[in-house]
Amino acid sequence: MPQRVDHEQRRRQIGEALLRIAATRGLLAASMREVAAEAGVSLRLVQYYFHTKDELLLGSLPYLAERLGARIEARIRALGSPPAPRDVVVAALEAVLPTDQESRQIRTTYDAFYALVLADPSLAAKYEAKDPDALERFLTGQLAAAQAAGELAADHDPGHVAAGLLALTNGLGASVIGGQRSSEVATEVLDYHLDRLFRPR
Amino acid sequence: MPQRVDHEQRRRQIGEALLRIAATRGLLAASMREVAAEAGVSLRLVQYYFHTKDELLLGSLPYLAERLGARIEARIRALGSPPAPRDVVVAALEAVLPTDQESRQIRTTYDAFYALVLADPSLAAKYEAKDPDALERFLTGQLAAAQAAGELAADHDPGHVAAGLLALTNGLGASVIGGQRSSEVATEVLDYHLDRLFRPR
DNA sequence: TCGTTGATGATACGAGCGTATCAATGCCGA
DNA sequence: TCGGCATTGATACGCTCGTATCATCAACGA
Numbered sequence: 001m002p003q004r005v006d007h008e009q010r011r012r013q014i015g016e017a018l019l020r021i022a023a024t025r026g027l028l029a030a031s032m033r034e035v036a037a038e039a040g041v042s043l044r045l046v047q048y049y050f051h052t053k054d055e056l057l058l059g060s061l062p063y064l065a066e067r068l069g070a071r072i073e074a075r076i077r078a079l080g081s082p083p084a085p086r087d088v089v090v091a092a093l094e095a096v097l098p099t100d101q102e103s104r105q106i107r108t109t110y111d112a113f114y115a116l117v118l119a120d121p122s123l124a125a126k127y128e129a130k131d132p133d134a135l136e137r138f139l140t141g142q143l144a145a146a147q148a149a150g151e152l153a154a155d156h157d158p159g160h161v162a163a164g165l166l167a168l169t170n171g172l173g174a175s176v177i178g179g180q181r182s183s184e185v186a187t188e189v190l191d192y193h194l195d196r197l198f199r200p201r
Numbered sequence: 202m203p204q205r206v207d208h209e210q211r212r213r214q215i216g217e218a219l220l221r222i223a224a225t226r227g228l229l230a231a232s233m234r235e236v237a238a239e240a241g242v243s244l245r246l247v248q249y250y251f252h253t254k255d256e257l258l259l260g261s262l263p264y265l266a267e268r269l270g271a272r273i274e275a276r277i278r279a280l281g282s283p284p285a286p287r288d289v290v291v292a293a294l295e296a297v298l299p300t301d302q303e304s305r306q307i308r309t310t311y312d313a314f315y316a317l318v319l320a321d322p323s324l325a326a327k328y329e330a331k332d333p334d335a336l337e338r339f340l341t342g343q344l345a346a347a348q349a350a351g352e353l354a355a356d357h358d359p360g361h362v363a364a365g366l367l368a369l370t371n372g373l374g375a376s377v378i379g380g381q382r383s384s385e386v387a388t389e390v391l392d393y394h395l396d397r398l399f400r401p402r
Numbered sequence: 403t404c405g406t407t408g409a410t411g412a413t414a415c416g417a418g419c420g421t422a423t424c425a426a427t428g429c430c431g432a
Numbered sequence: 433t434c435g436g437c438a439t440t441g442a443t444a445c446g447c448t449c450g451t452a453t454c455a456t457c458a459a460c461g462a
Contacts, residue, residue: 026320028229031419042441053420108319114379115316118309119227124380132381160393164369167376167390171368174375178315179325180333181364189368192361232449243411254450 011049014039015060019067023105027112032056058127061113065130068106071095072135085146086198089139090191093169096135097190098176099183107173136162151198161197168193212250215240216261220268224306228313233257259328262314266331269307272296273336286347287399290340291392294370297336298391299377300384308374337363352399362398369394 017039021030032053036043050056075091076083083091098104117124131137143158152161172186181189218240222231233254237244251257276292277284284292299305318325332338344359353362373387382390 028320032421033419044441045439047421048439051421111319112316114375115313115319117379118312118316119229121380156397157393160390163373163382163390164394167372168365168369169372170375171370171372172364174315174371175368178318179322189361189364192358193365196357233451234449245411246409248451249409252451 007049010045011059012063014041014046014049014056015063018056018060019064019109022109022112027057027109027116054123054126057113057116058123061127062130064106064109064113067102068096068110071102071106084151085142085149086151088142089146089165090194092135092139092142093165093190093194094187096166096169096173097183097186098173099187104177108177111174111177136166139166146198151201153199156197165193165197208250211246212260213264215242215247215250215257216264219257219261220265220310223310223313228258228310228317255324255327258314258317259324262328263331265307265310265314268303269297269311272303272307285352286343286350287352289343290347290366291395293336293340293343294366294391294395295388297367297370297374298384298387299374300388305378309378312375312378337367340367347399352402354400357398366394366398 014035018030018035021027021034021038032046033043035056036046039046046056050059072092072095075095076088079087079091095103096107098107139162140158143152143156143161146152147154147156147158152158169190172181172190175181176183176186215236219231219236222228222235222239233247234244236257237247240247247257251260273293273296276296277289280288280292296304297308299308340363341359344353344357344362347353348355348357348359353359370391373382373391376382377384377387
């Protein structure tokens with residue numbers, strides 16, 4: 001066989017090319033030809049590794065989740081150890097909010113995928129997410145830890161608070177991307193609610 | 202001239218056909234031909250009233266805003282008069298949350314437009330919204346009134362709270378449409394936060 | 403009454419899309 | 433060494449899209 005190439009590496013190369021296009025010009029512009037050009041390969045190669053367009057789209061999504069996960073982890077690791085649960089929650093949410101170019105691109109791309117599902121709900125069924133609620137459960141755990149540490153009022157329900165914080169952050173993010181609000185103001189609103197949620201140190 | 206037809210009525214007929222398609226099959230399926238068929242007119246007529254696709258899209262958006270505004274107003278009117286500011290806020294937010302078919306369709310369609318702007322930011326510039334932040338300002342006013350009535354802690358900032366509640370509701374709505382959460386659970390999360398925000402009666 | 407003009411219809415065009423087809427290439431096991 | 437197969441390339445097909453073109457119809461002002 002010709003130079004035996006690592007399939008997974010090739011798929012990643014192509015999948016990330018798609019993400020790059022989606023982030024800058026939208027998923028609509030991410031035709032198979034465009035993806036091939038962006039990845040520096042032929043159209044046929046894209047077809048070879050992802051038999052169909054849907055496979056390409058769904059196959060690329062995990063690389064996006066990977067990027068976001070790595071970003072959050074890096075922010076948390078930067079807190080020093082052991083970090084206070086409150087600081088972990090704040091860091092994770094602020095990592096999700098679209099403030100710099102990376103987070104803006106991640107969010108824009110996620111929203112593009114969300115729109116794809118809107119248009120064709122059958123796509124959601126085909127996609128077997130590893131765990132779409134992983135972040136929310138992680139936050140729930142950290143909030144419970146914050147309660148144990150006395151940083152959060154004991155009568156709060158960590159699950160509801162985590163769901164609310166994530167929805168708040170996502171909603172703020174959408175308003176930033178939509179141009180309704182600057183990322184600075186969005187951060188201010190998020191911090192306002194976090195400050196009221198947690199007890200003063 | 203041939204039967205002088207009311208232009209505005211025709212535009213509305215076509216625009217609402219587009220909204221119907223967008224709500225059910227996505228904005229991607231809303232080609233000019235499909236819109237023409239849905240509206241029961243010829244393709245040429247769609248071109249006649251909206252010279253270009255962009256005009257059709259942007260021209261239809263106000264009808265959607267109208268629908269949402271009417272829905273919110275109806276909910277508020279149903280509260281009796283004069284309604285407590287707190288109840289107005291709750292009713293408005295619950296009207297926005299996608300719980301029944303109407304609110305689901307409205308939200309789905311809004312999100313489809315949002316995705317359109319993602320793909321082509323120049324569209325946002327072409328669209329002169331009457332007031333995209335009208336709802337947020339309305340909520341801010343109601344929250345200030347709630348403070349005056351002692352329903353809301355005096356040290357809260359109504360603007361930040363309004364922004365937060367709207368972002369929370371939008372984020373929850375997206376998770377419902379995305380299939381991550383049922384509308385019942387989303388309502389529960391929203392009510393949880395509203396209950397904690399306002400003083401017990 | 404008649405020609406001007408607003409309103410509608412039928413059809414064509416070029417581009418981009420996803421997908422399919424048919425070859426070439428080069429490495430490795432037997 | 434050689435034949436088969438994994439890998440890559442070039443190109444074609446059929447479809448739908450937005451848009452443009454040309455023709456037709458009906459009413460009102462003069």
